[in-house]
Amino acid sequence: MLVLAACAGRQSAQPAASAAAPEPSPTPPAAPEPAAPAAVTPAAPATPKRPALDPALSLAAYRKLRPEVLAGRGELPPPIRPQEFPERYALADGVLTFRGGHRRDGGAFGDRRIERKELEIAWTFKTGASPPPWGGGAGWTGQPVIVRWPDAVRAAMPSLGARQADAGLVEVVQGSLDGNVYFLDLRTGKPTRPPLRTGNPIKGSVSVDPRGWPLLFVGQGIPAKAPIGLRVYALTTMQEVFFLPGRDPVARRGWGAFDSSGLVNRETDTFLVGGENGLVYLVELGARFDPEARTMTIAPRVLRYRFGSGAKLGIENSLAADGALAWFADNGGELQALDLQTLRPAWALEVGDDTDASVVVEGTPDGPALYVASEVDLQGDAGKGRIRRLDGVTGQARWVKEYGCKGGWDGPRRIQAGSFSTPLVGKDDLADRVVFTLCLCPEPGAVVALAKDDGRELWRLEVGADLWSTPTAVRDAAAGKTWIVQADRAGRLMLVDGADGKVAARLQLDANVEASPAVFDDTIVLATRGGTVYGIRLR
Helix, strand or coil: CCEEECCCCCCCCCCCCCCCCCCCCCCCCCCCCCCCCCCECCCCCCCCCCCCCCHHHHHHHHHHHCCEEECCCCCCCCCCCCCCCCCCCCCCEEECCHHHCCCCCCCEECCCCCCCCCEEEEEEEECCCECCCCECCCCCCCCCEEEECCHHHHHCCHHHHHHHHCCCCCEEEEECCCCEEEEEECCCCCEEEEEEECCCCCCCCCEECCCCCCEEEEECCCCCCCCCEEEEEECCCCEEEEEEECCCCCCCCCCCCCCCCCEEECCCCEEEEECCCCEEEEEECCCEEECCCCEEECCCEEEEEECCCCCCCCCCCCCEEECCEEEEECCCCEEEEEECCCCEEEEEEECCCCCCCCCEEEEECCEEEEEEECEECCCCCEEEEEEEEEECCCCCEEEEEEEEEECEEECCEEECEECCCCCEECCHHHCCEEEEEEECCCCCEEEEEEECCCCCEEEEEECCCCCCCCCEEEEECCCCEEEEEEECCCCEEEEEECCCCCEEEEEECCCCCCCCCEEECCEEEEECCCCEEEEEEEC
C-alpha cells in the first residue's frame, strides 16, 4: 500500500553563501527529458502491513511520484538486489558517515570524562581557500570522518609512510570548501598524508566504507574546476576509482551537487546516496580489498530511482535507513519512505516546506520512529517551521509542532529560517527527549528539547545567533550523564547540559560555524568558514 499524508504548503531551497540556505546555486532549469530510458516495474513493497491513512489517496500519491527504476540513458537496468541494512552500521571504530550510521542518530564514538566542564583547543589546522564566497574550512554539513583503521588496512596505505606501523593512529578525514580532502592525526592535528584535490568545493560530509576498507566517498557541492558529482577514491593508491556525474542525462533537474553523505550496506556491498539532481542512486560496488596485494578496486553497477517532475526535486539531506526502508526529503517539500527490497516508495508525505535536515530514525517497540524538521522557504520570508514525529512504516504523525519563523535579506543574500541541522535523538539519561535547533524562529537561534511522547517543550536555550550546525551528544558513561555540543554561526561552541539546557562552557572560534562536529573519545573535530579545522578537548 502506498500512502500519502497531506499537509499544507510546498517549498524549495534557495541558493546559499555563508549567510543563506544550504543550497548554493540558483534553481537551474530542468535538464532535457532523456530519450525514454528502460524502466522496471518492481513487485509490491515488502514493508509490514499497517492501516493506511486514507486508501483513496494512495493512487494519487503514486501518480505524483511517478516512480521509476533506471540504469543509464537507454540502458536496461540490472535486476534489483533487495537491501536490508544490518543493525550495526560499521565494523571499524569511529564516525564513518554523517551522524555516524544509517539511522543518522550519532556523531560521537568512544569514551570520555567531563569533570571540569571545559572546552579546550588542542590543535588547529588551516585549509587552503577557493575563490569567494566559499573560501576554505567547511560549510554545511561539513562533518569529518574520524576512523581508527584496522591494522591490515593501515598497512595497505603507503601514503601514510611511517604511520603505517602506528597502531595508535586515529585519522581525521575532512572535506573542505577549498576543494581538498585533508588527512590529519586526531592527537596532534598534523597531516598524516597529502590531501586529495577534487577540483570543486566540498560542502557536504565525506564518508568511508564501514567495513573499515580504504574506500572514500566525496560529494562535491559547487562546480568550479572539474565536472561536478560524487567521487570515490581508493586510499591504497590515493587515486579516483569511480566518478558519478551529477549532470545525469536521466535526471529531470540539472543541478549536479552531492551534499548528501552516502551509506554503504556492508552486507550487500552497495552504496546508497541522494543527489541534488533529484535521483536516488543504488550503486552495486563490486568492491574487492586485498590487504596482502595492497589493492582496493570496485566494479560498480548503477541503479537510479527517479520520481516526480520539475526543478524542486533536489535531495540535500542524507538518506536515513533502517532494515529494508530508507527515508529522505526533497526541496519541494516531499518526504518519502523508499522500500529497499524493490526501490518503490512505501509512502509519501507533504511536510510543508523544503527539508534539508536529515531524517533521524529511532528504533521503538512499535517499529521505527522518525524525527523530521523543515525550514521556511517557499512560504516566503515568514512562515511555519514544522517539527514532526512520524511512524516510519506508515508515515502517520505522532505529533507535529509548529514554530513561527521569519527570515529576511542581508543585502543581496537571503537569510532563511527554520531548521537546517539534523535532530539529536536522546539516549540513556536523555532517552525521553529529542533536541532540535531553530534558526530565526523567531529568535536569532534557539535549541529546544522536546518530549518524545507528545512534543511538549522541556527546555529552550536562546543562543542569540542563527544555527545550522547539528547538536551532538557526548556521554560521560562513568558519571552517567550526557552533554550536548552545539555550535552557532557567531563562531561559538557550547557545552550544554542535556538535562536542563544550561550552558556549562563556551569557546569562541575564528569564524562562523555551519559544519557539524564529529567526536572521538574526548576530542571534538569541527571546521569553521574561516578556514580552520579545530581539535577541541572535552575536559
